Amino acid sequence: MTDEVAAARLKNLPAEIAGTRVQREEDFMTQARLANPPFISEPLTWKQICERYPHEWVCLVEIDSFNDNDFGFRTARVVGHGKDPRDPYVQARPVRARYEEIGHYFTGRARGRFPRGR
Amino acid sequence: MITHFNPVADLIVVESRLWGPGGRVRLSLAIDTGSATTVVAPHIVDDLGYNPRHGVAVTTVRSAVGEEHGYILTVSRLAALGFMISRFPVHVFDLAAGHGIDGLIGLSFLRNFDYAVRSIVGTITVRPAVEDAGLE
Numbered sequence: 001m002t003d004e005v006a007a008a009r010l011k012n013l014p015a016e017i018a019g020t021r022v023q024r025e026e027d028f029m030t031q032a033r034l035a036n037p038p039f040i041s042e043p044l045t046w047k048q049i050c051e052r053y054p055h056e057w058v059c060l061v062e063i064d065s066f067n068d069n070d071f072g073f074r075t076a077r078v079v080g081h082g083k084d085p086r087d088p089y090v091q092a093r094p095v096r097a098r099y100e101e102i103g104h105y106f107t108g109r110a111r112g113r114f115p116r117g118r
Numbered sequence: 119m120i121t122h123f124n125p126v127a128d129l130i131v132v133e134s135r136l137w138g139p140g141g142r143v144r145l146s147l148a149i150d151t152g153s154a155t156t157v158v159a160p161h162i163v164d165d166l167g168y169n170p171r172h173g174v175a176v177t178t179v180r181s182a183v184g185e186e187h188g189y190i191l192t193v194s195r196l197a198a199l200g201f202m203i204s205r206f207p208v209h210v211f212d213l214a215a216g217h218g219i220d221g222l223i224g225l226s227f228l229r230n231f232d233y234a235v236r237s238i239v240g241t242i243t244v245r246p247a248v249e250d251a252g253l254e
Contacts, residue, residue: 063144069200070122071133071146085220086161096140096165103144104162106218110148111128 038094043075053081055108059088061099076103119200123149125240131219132242134198136208138166145220147198149235149242153224155209156196162220163191163210170210179211186212198223199244203230 040061041052049058060076079095079102080088092102123130130149135142136158145162163169173189188211196206206227213221233244 060144068197069119069133071131072122085159089161089165100141101135101144102141102165104165104220105144105146108218109127110131110146110218 039079039091040095041078043077045075046073049076049078050107053078053107055106056081056083057085057088057104057106059092060103060105061092061095061101063101063103119244121199121242121244123240123242125237129217129219130235130242132198132223134196134220134223135202136162136166136193136197137195138163138168138193140165140167142166142195146218147221147223148217148219149228150222150224151228153222154226155190156206156222156224156227157209157211157213158191158193158221160188160210160212163193163208166193168193168210173210174207177209177211188212196227198227199231199233199242201231201244201246203227 043062043064044052049060058078059080061079063076064074066072066074079099080091082088082091085104085106088104096102121132123132131146132149134145134147136145143162143166145158147156147158168191170189173191175190177188177190179186179188188209190207191210192205192207195202195204196208197203208221209224213219230247231244232247233242235242
């Protein structure tokens with residue numbers, strides 16, 4: 001009989017739950033945050049982003065734009081990236097509340113035919 | 119107002135901004151005069167805090183793989199080509215993967231403007247079609 005099973009019997013608990021661990025949800029979430037800190041890159045130019053994440057979708061924050069109309073910017077930080085358009089959004093969730101604006105871009109070439117409505 | 123695009127790219131892609139309950143997002147939309155509606159991919163509006171329950175109509179699109187469904191959603195604001203339109207209806211629809219864009223700017227947006235596309239130099243010059251067209 002293991003110590004855990006003995007301890008469970010002493011507490012009048014079924015032996016099956018011996019070894020289970022009760023933890024405060026808040027503590028668990030804190031540990032999870034520490035174990036998986038949110039990803040955020042250093043400021044990068046668009047060229048550097050394309051080289052680091054070729055043909056991927058990226059989510060960008062702290063975009064230092066040349067103006068409000070055109071695409072170009074000096075630098076931005078990457079908070080998520082992936083092959084599927086949804087991937088970077090999932091990775092960016094931990095920092096999403098920190099930023100009012102987030103950018104979603106593809107580092108490859110845009111191409112393709114569009115579906116047509118009826 | 120002049121907007122620049124990459125003249126050697128396959129598509130005319132311009133930066134746009136979309137507002138929602140969760141903030142705003144910068145996205146890449148392709149100019150498509152063959153599309154009646156302005157189309158935005160679902161993951162964009164999801165991230166902004168919208169969901170299909172905010173939609174005003176269900177839509178059906180025929181594509182190579184059959185019929186696919188989307189919905190019409192009135193977003194709080196859409197900005198592109200240097201102009202912003204409030205309470206703007208967009209077609210939320212999943213474009214097939216591999217386009218590298220977040221949606222299309224269709225005639226529902228473009229018809230508010232006179233515009234000239236210069237394909238060689240990569241610019242679109244836009245001015246409001248009607249001064250009081252509801253633009254901010």
